[in-house]
Amino acid sequence: MKINKLIIFALFVLLFSLFSLSISQSNDVTTDSEEFINYDGGSEAPEDKIPPPTTTTTDNDKIPSTPTPKKPNNWILESCFILIIIGYIANYFIGSKANRELIQLWGAKLQPVFMSNFSKTGNRGDFTILKVNPSSYSFIATGRNNCFGLQASLDLKKRHDLFSILLDFIGYGNPDRMTLEIAMNKENMDPLVFALVKTKSLKKFKSDNSDVDLFCSKYTGSSINTLSNSFGVLCDTDILPSLLLKQQEIQVINQNENLIELFHFTDHSLINPKYPKALKFVFKIPKASEMDKLVLLTRVALHYIDVVANLELPKNYKAKADKLRDKAKENIEKQAQLERQEEIQKKKFEKKLKEKEAIGKLTPEQQRKKDEKEYQKQLKKRTSGGKTKVILG
Amino acid sequence: MSDPRKESLIVERFEMRASTEPKEGELELYSLFSIIFGFLGIMLKYKICLWVSAVCCVAYLSNLKSKDSSVRTILSPVSLSLMGLVMAYFGPNSNLFV
Numbered sequence A: 001m002k003i004n005k006l007i008i009f010a011l012f013v014l015l016f017s018l019f020s021l022s023i024s025q026s027n028d029v030t031t032d033s034e035e036f037i038n039y040d041g042g043s044e045a046p047e048d049k050i051p052p053p054t055t056t057t058t059d060n061d062k063i064p065s066t067p068t069p070k071k072p073n074n075w076i077l078e079s080c081f082i083l084i085i086i087g088y089i090a091n092y093f094i095g096s097k098a099n100r101e102l103i104q105l106w107g108a109k110l111q112p113v114f115m116s117n118f119s120k121t122g123n124r125g126d127f128t129i130l131k132v133n134p135s136s137y138s139f140i141a142t143g144r145n146n147c148f149g150l151q152a153s154l155d156l157k158k159r160h161d162l163f164s165i166l167l168d169f170i171g172y173g174n175p176d177r178m179t180l181e182i183a184m185n186k187e188n189m190d191p192l193v194f195a196l197v198k199t200k201s202l203k204k205f206k207s208d209n210s211d212v213d214l215f216c217s218k219y220t221g222s223s224i225n226t227l228s229n230s231f232g233v234l235c236d237t238d239i240l241p242s243l244l245l246k247q248q249e250i251q252v253i254n255q256n257e258n259l260i261e262l263f264h265f266t267d268h269s270l271i272n273p274k275y276p277k278a279l280k281f282v283f284k285i286p287k288a289s290e291m292d293k294l295v296l297l298t299r300v301a302l303h304y305i306d307v308v309a310n311l312e313l314p315k316n317y318k319a320k321a322d323k324l325r326d327k328a329k330e331n332i333e334k335q336a337q338l339e340r341q342e343e344i345q346k347k348k349f350e351k352k353l354k355e356k357e358a359i360g361k362l363t364p365e366q367q368r369k370k371d372e373k374e375y376q377k378q379l380k381k382r383t384s385g386g387k388t389k390v391i392l393g
Numbered sequence B: 001m002s003d004p005r006k007e008s009l010i011v012e013r014f015e016m017r018a019s020t021e022p023k024e025g026e027l028e029l030y031s032l033f034s035i036i037f038g039f040l041g042i043m044l045k046y047k048i049c050l051w052v053s054a055v056c057c058v059a060y061l062s063n064l065k066s067k068d069s070s071v072r073t074i075l076s077p078v079s080l081s082l083m084g085l086v087m088a089y090f091g092p093n094s095n096l097f098v
Helices: A002-035 A045-049 A076-117 A162-170 A199-208 A210-215 A240-244 A247-255 A288-309 A315-361 A364-386 B025-044 B047-062 B071-090
Strands: A130-133 A136-144 A147-155 A177-184 A193-198 A231-235 A260-266 A278-284
Touching (some): A076 A136, A076 A162, A076 B047, A147 A288, A177 A288, A193 A210, A199 A210, A210 A260, A210 A315, A231 A240, A278 A288, B025 B047, B025 B071, B047 B071
Antiparallel strands (some): A130 A136, A136 A147, A193 A231, A260 A278
16 A cells, blocks of 8 residues: 555656646746747748738737747646646545445444444444545444444545645645544433543643533543543543543553544533534544454443443532533523623614614704604603693792 | 343434534635636636646545535536636637646
8 A cells, every 4th residue: 555655656746847847848938939029030930930910900019919929839738737637536546445445344343343232233224334425434323222323434544635645645644533423312321521532632622622611620630540641531520530431441541542532421512412412432543454453442432331321420429510510501691691682782773873874864954843843742741741840949 | 241232212314413524624625726726827828727727626526525516516616627728728819828
């Protein structure tokens, strides 16, 4: 596979150099032609190539109307770009095939795991993996205790895209990734927000996920002492790490440190509003020879469905979690009310402005009449009910 | 350990994500570049720009999702780059293209 990439890369470099060569050549030709625009020495050479002007023009119009001499076309530019396009198309088929083979391997390895956990795998129940585009695939499974279903999104390297391969060479490419998203049953989950993230991406993860930002803080307690330093733990109540990360799980996480990117358990998921209680796992897809590691991690992910569903927070921690959520809810309601008030005020202000504008458009006589009317209205108000105030000196 | 599977819990047409979203930035970039280079090529009469536009157009087509293939969005970069190339090689003013 690497050799294949190298060949494509070499081809691309060759094409690029040819392309730059052709540009420099075309530049040379253009400067030459410009030099001869005002040259009227009666030379014979250009006349051979220039087609005679079709219309008769005056002396003043002669210079602009003379057609530029046609350059000898050596087709380097065209052949370069056609080669690039052919290379791109060839790479599209090679890359798509490589991705398809990887997905087939993934399917073969993980089929027994999903089959033993879900009664319906794939859209029709026959373990079908949906192709979204040549580099992304999706898989759905449903019919399991404690959850509505699971969606696995496989985002592979864009092997079908020549430019993405080049980016990958430089080091800007994304690795092959598998994201498991599990929708939990509503009644089977205590309020909790827990995340295990790579320390490097902790800040970004916090800013991207409003639930983590609202409820969570970084955990630095003793129950995760054995966990690798490359991971950070975020949770809303301090008891969660000790309940969710037992020694066995920590061991698996440490062993597959380079493959795990994220664990995110939440009751405020934004993935789909229909399923607010969700678990999300992001793993890197390893090489074909190490695919068993991914099988183990998928088993861990499915094991967490039961762990989280059967998790019972101690009463004081549950009360704390509920309090946090009530507070957040109150804040959101307050903000919504403020926004509503602002909107009402804005509308009032706009209405007043419109009235003012309408008055400004009236003729002086209409304005006088309106003032009179208002004055009479005010008088009526004052004298309404026959009560008049008499002020004595 | 008991069997976790339960047929009664099957959700018909289960979908966690409304649509799987591979980053669309790149896809839009290809389309954008194709249109920009196509315009530049036609306006400034540069063949290089037109060819770059054609390459971007091929990249755009190869990265298309199978779901969102609305004709109008696909047609604009394709038609522009094709039109540019046809103008540059077969049009009446083809000799003006550098």
